[in-house]
Amino acid sequence: MSVTDRIEQLEREAQAAAAAAASTVAIEELRVRYLGRRAELPNLLRDVAQLPTDQRGAVGSAANRARKEIEALLERRAGELAVAELEARLRSERVDVTLPGDPLPAIGRLHLITQTRREIEDVFIGLGFNVAEGPEIESVHYNFDALNHDPQHPARAWTDTFYVTDEVLLRTHTSPMQVRAMERTPPPLYLIVPGRVYRRDSDVTHTPQFHQVEGLAVDEDITLADLKGTLLEFARAIFGAEREVRLRPHFFPFTEPSVEVDVSCFACSGGLAAGGERCGICKGTGWLEILGSGMVDPNVLAGVAANGYDPERVQGFAFGMGIERIAMLKHGVSDLRLFYDNDVRFLEQFA
Amino acid sequence: MRVPLEWLREYCDLHMDAHTLAQRLALTGTEVERVEHHGVSELEHFVVGHVLERRKHPDADRLSVCMVDTGGSAAAQIVCGAPNVAAGQTVAVARPGAVMPDGTRLRRAKLRGIESQGMILSERELQISDEHTGIMVLEQAHAPGTPLADVAPIATDVLVLEVTPNRPDCLSIYGVAREAAAATGAQLRAAPWDYDPGSLGELHGIEVLNEAGDELCPRFTARIFDGLRVGPSPLWLKARLMACGQRPISNVVDITNYVMLLTGQPMHAFDRERITGGRLTVRPALDGELLATLDGQQRTLSASMVVIADAEGATSAAGVMGGGRSEVSEQTTSIVSEAATWNGPNIHATSQALGLRSEASSRFEKGLAAEQTLWAQAVATRLFQDLCEARVRPGTLDIGAPPAPPLEIHLRDARIERLLGMVIPRARCRELLETIGFDASDGGDGLDVTVPDFRRADVTREADLIEEVARLAGLERLPATLPARRAAVGRLTAAQRLRRRLEDTLAAQGLHEIVGWSFAAVEQAARLLEQHPAVELANPMSSEQSRMRTSLLGSLLDAAARNRARGATRIGLFESGAVYLPDPDGPSGVAREPHHLAALVSGPVRPPSWREQHPPQADFFAVKGLLGAVLESAGIAWQLVAGAERPFLHPGRAATVEVAGASVGWLGEIHPRVAGDWDLDEAVAAFELDLSTIDPPGPQAFTDLVSFPAVREDLAIVVPESLPAGELVAVIATAGGPLLQASEIFDVFRDEQRLGAGLKSVAVRLSFRAGDRTLTDEEVARQRNLIVVAVENQLGGRLRDAG
Numbered sequence A: 001m002s003v004t005d006r007i008e009q010l011e012r013e014a015q016a017a018a019a020a021a022a023s024t025v026a027i028e029e030l031r032v033r034y035l036g037r038r039a040e041l042p043n044l045l046r047d048v049a050q051l052p053t054d055q056r057g058a059v060g061s062a063a064n065r066a067r068k069e070i071e072a073l074l075e076r077r078a079g080e081l082a083v084a085e086l087e088a089r090l091r092s093e094r095v096d097v098t099l100p101g102d103p104l105p106a107i108g109r110l111h112l113i114t115q116t117r118r119e120i121e122d123v124f125i126g127l128g129f130n131v132a133e134g135p136e137i138e139s140v141h142y143n144f145d146a147l148n149h150d151p152q153h154p155a156r157a158w159t160d161t162f163y164v165t166d167e168v169l170l171r172t173h174t175s176p177m178q179v180r181a182m183e184r185t186p187p188p189l190y191l192i193v194p195g196r197v198y199r200r201d202s203d204v205t206h207t208p209q210f211h212q213v214e215g216l217a218v219d220e221d222i223t224l225a226d227l228k229g230t231l232l233e234f235a236r237a238i239f240g241a242e243r244e245v246r247l248r249p250h251f252f253p254f255t256e257p258s259v260e261v262d263v264s265c266f267a268c269s270g271g272l273a274a275g276g277e278r279c280g281i282c283k284g285t286g287w288l289e290i291l292g293s294g295m296v297d298p299n300v301l302a303g304v305a306a307n308g309y310d311p312e313r314v315q316g317f318a319f320g321m322g323i324e325r326i327a328m329l330k331h332g333v334s335d336l337r338l339f340y341d342n343d344v345r346f347l348e349q350f351a
Numbered sequence B: 001m002r003v004p005l006e007w008l009r010e011y012c013d014l015h016m017d018a019h020t021l022a023q024r025l026a027l028t029g030t031e032v033e034r035v036e037h038h039g040v041s042e043l044e045h046f047v048v049g050h051v052l053e054r055r056k057h058p059d060a061d062r063l064s065v066c067m068v069d070t071g072g073s074a075a076a077q078i079v080c081g082a083p084n085v086a087a088g089q090t091v092a093v094a095r096p097g098a099v100m101p102d103g104t105r106l107r108r109a110k111l112r113g114i115e116s117q118g119m120i121l122s123e124r125e126l127q128i129s130d131e132h133t134g135i136m137v138l139e140q141a142h143a144p145g146t147p148l149a150d151v152a153p154i155a156t157d158v159l160v161l162e163v164t165p166n167r168p169d170c171l172s173i174y175g176v177a178r179e180a181a182a183a184t185g186a187q188l189r190a191a192p193w194d195y196d197p198g199s200l201g202e203l204h205g206i207e208v209l210n211e212a213g214d215e216l217c218p219r220f221t222a223r224i225f226d227g228l229r230v231g232p233s234p235l236w237l238k239a240r241l242m243a244c245g246q247r248p249i250s251n252v253v254d255i256t257n258y259v260m261l262l263t264g265q266p267m268h269a270f271d272r273e274r275i276t277g278g279r280l281t282v283r284p285a286l287d288g289e290l291l292a293t294l295d296g297q298q299r300t301l302s303a304s305m306v307v308i309a310d311a312e313g314a315t316s317a318a319g320v321m322g323g324g325r326s327e328v329s330e331q332t333t334s335i336v337s338e339a340a341t342w343n344g345p346n347i348h349a350t351s352q353a354l355g356l357r358s359e360a361s362s363r364f365e366k367g368l369a370a371e372q373t374l375w376a377q378a379v380a381t382r383l384f385q386d387l388c389e390a391r392v393r394p395g396t397l398d399i400g401a402p403p404a405p406p407l408e409i410h411l412r413d414a415r416i417e418r419l420l421g422m423v424i425p426r427a428r429c430r431e432l433l434e435t436i437g438f439d440a441s442d443g444g445d446g447l448d449v450t451v452p453d454f455r456r457a458d459v460t461r462e463a464d465l466i467e468e469v470a471r472l473a474g475l476e477r478l479p480a481t482l483p484a485r486r487a488a489v490g491r492l493t494a495a496q497r498l499r500r501r502l503e504d505t506l507a508a509q510g511l512h513e514i515v516g517w518s519f520a521a522v523e524q525a526a527r528l529l530e531q532h533p534a535v536e537l538a539n540p541m542s543s544e545q546s547r548m549r550t551s552l553l554g555s556l557l558d559a560a561a562r563n564r565a566r567g568a569t570r571i572g573l574f575e576s577g578a579v580y581l582p583d584p585d586g587p588s589g590v591a592r593e594p595h596h597l598a599a600l601v602s603g604p605v606r607p608p609s610w611r612e613q614h615p616p617q618a619d620f621f622a623v624k625g626l627l628g629a630v631l632e633s634a635g636i637a638w639q640l641v642a643g644a645e646r647p648f649l650h651p652g653r654a655a656t657v658e659v660a661g662a663s664v665g666w667l668g669e670i671h672p673r674v675a676g677d678w679d680l681d682e683a684v685a686a687f688e689l690d691l692s693t694i695d696p697p698g699p700q701a702f703t704d705l706v707s708f709p710a711v712r713e714d715l716a717i718v719v720p721e722s723l724p725a726g727e728l729v730a731v732i733a734t735a736g737g738p739l740l741q742a743s744e745i746f747d748v749f750r751d752e753q754r755l756g757a758g759l760k761s762v763a764v765r766l767s768f769r770a771g772d773r774t775l776t777d778e779e780v781a782r783q784r785n786l787i788v789v790a791v792e793n794q795l796g797g798r799l800r801d802a803g
Ligand SMILES: [Zn+2]
Pocket: A265, A266, A267, A268, A269, A271, A272, A279, A280, A281, A282, A283, A284, A285, A286, A287
């Protein structure tokens, strides 16, 4: 057989093999078999030099042409097979899309008390107040005496207040920090004090431990109107931009004048719900009581006059609100005790 | 304080309904808890009737059948069960359709076969008194069919007030009338004590000695009434007492109660003939002295209390409750009416000590004005005369300290504006103050104000007067302004920001924050295998909450156990709060209160799914990973040191957390015995940090990680099983020098056959980097070699293989 015949034979063999190949892997094998370093065709090309001179041209060009043909053929065939193979793989990779996705670990929640406390803190920080905390185990002096409570004030009773000793108790409000802060920092003073407080009481509306935020602003010319404006901003930030506040005169030992502050109900209009029935949240009054406040009593200032709090020269307002109460109003929580039950089904409701 | 509107209107010319009045009062400082209705609410169908005829019911012994003229064309046939019903009486009738005070609607009914067209009413059915043994018989023969409400006190609205402790003057109808007049602008009528039929001067027939002193008994007054007839009170008086929540008893007792409700001054009537020795002594009680009080109880007194005694001993606990011995009875014909002023704090203490709070003590304890005693005597005198046919003896016994001179306060116009941020004209201030009983006259830059006695305890300073004018002028007119700031800006401190960041990261990692009790049970220390001292409460509400917690772990275990019991399987909880550690250097000499942060995990670390039915259980390394995430989120470098000296931890899975070389808390798995005590039977892992010991990190300096990238190399090193991985990493870090930026363990491999017994292979990923050049292969090889040599020399470790 002549060399050129052999070349044609190889080319035909390669064509047949390529047509029969079933996978890209088989094509790779054919590439090695027909075009690899040890394959016949490339060797023929390499050996052209040893042929008689007159045959060299014909054999060389035939072998070269055959190699290019085979190369192109394998390339084409590999492309066809690759497409088929990808289609087959995709077919085999079909999933049941109705099965559930991988559960990510759920994001946890801050406790509703913390969420509410931070919300309140952020409002007052924006109004220029700092945040401080004070001791919960407190002296009778700071909790009552320095706040102008008379010696017979009923809150002092052992039935109402937790005592550690005759002189030391669990603070019944965050107000003792008013005096501690004024002893520490001369005016002007703008401060809120969030924290735990304690009273000997336990039912649907009372827990022996709860949270308050105290506020105190003392400067040369703070007025009752400033208190109203500050609490109006607060009420609108927490309960919505449409809210109004109303001051009702009241009595607290450490403020004079003292007022209770109501915010207009966010759930109704003037006590009537959308359907015309009596609003359940404000009990039809159109107002929600949210905190007690007033102008710092001159007696309280006189106690810290040495640090710049001369009651003839400086004046200010103070307020105290229950964090749980704000949260209950805002989220419709009906039972105070839920805050301390720490049931995850309760905790995860508030984001 | 219950205020029947019908009574209030006698003293204040109010032209508004109860709800409008309630709102006006609320906005001027008198808190109205609610508005109630007393008696009949729908007046229709309640009429006057004349009993024309009464005969016995044929089939019932106790019933009678009456023909009653109720103003209609025909007499109504009414079956009645009262024994006292008789022809000729004028009675109160409810016709069919009437709604009774208890809410039931009356219908025509057959009683034992006889039709009854309505009902003849008793006092109890109309809520005029508790009387129900017979029907109510009207004294005057009003025309049949007259609306009952026109002739009998069967209906009134009642304001239920919550009176603040500084306003005992509002614990009286007339005091509230004063407020109502000021709040609404209505005319206030003259005080009921302006007319006094009695007289002052010496009184014969009773002697009173004050051995307790003016401090405890500032004033004691008495009058004597003779020829008195004890009997029932008239309807109007009974109805008013009932509307105020008091049960009518007899005219004498009812009058003392009525006077107290009207004037705010409690008083007491002694049967004069039952005062042994004809002399009353006000004196301190003897320790252990016994007194039978009117409520039928035997009370043991002590020397801090004050009694009124006669020759036989104590007859009443002064200002709190009378005794049974000198009580007025049906036979009484002569009484001593006593109205005294007692020391508020002393009455409060006595009432607390006896566990006895009466209408009297709740008024006295707030401190009443001495002048109120004569108000009470004046009103009582008129009523004893009118209702008991009594004759008042001339004179009034009146002992006590001379009255204090009236208090004058100067009220500056400018001060009002400066404190309120609103102007109230001087004339308006004056008008408002005069309405509530103050005297005011112009005085230079403001008003000179005289405080009435009954406000003396409450109004002592200029600020107190400003409160009075502010509340009455109307706070709704107050503008809403913000403080004009001179200084001070608001921000969180670094420590507060750090705390928020750590809490947020824990929540982002899927943990829920809890808020536990600050209290702990005595047993909790033992359950945690600890013996720490704790702050003990002197008066806890229960033994479960008798001391202050010293760690957050108890709260977390409680919450975990509760959620587990309710079906939760994956537990991830944290708390951020104070603990209370006994410390005499603390702010009140008892404890300091560091803020702690603690987290607890138990159960699968991920929710199981169809692809992963059994995710790994949370354990030591789960909580260690969590701690790392939390601290690193705030840029805090930390490390763990084996062992924690916490008896509640698994001894082999406990570590101390260190930050900047100091211990800041613990981390580990909870001892199975402790967890089991909380009914948690899977592994429970937790950590607790004392945030007060962690300084917030400062700003982090920039590192250029892009210009000259790091080169990574992995080393597998065979070391003894006993060598802590942390030590290996430490040796590597030192040997690697400054070019070694990080070394991280990514595999621990054990195989006795391939490695040898007692050995493990620890794979470490090294990361080399220089800040100023790209490292060459030679430089990296040199550092790597130094590390291999150091590990070999210092730890006896060898490279596992070349590749
Ligand atoms: Zn509402």
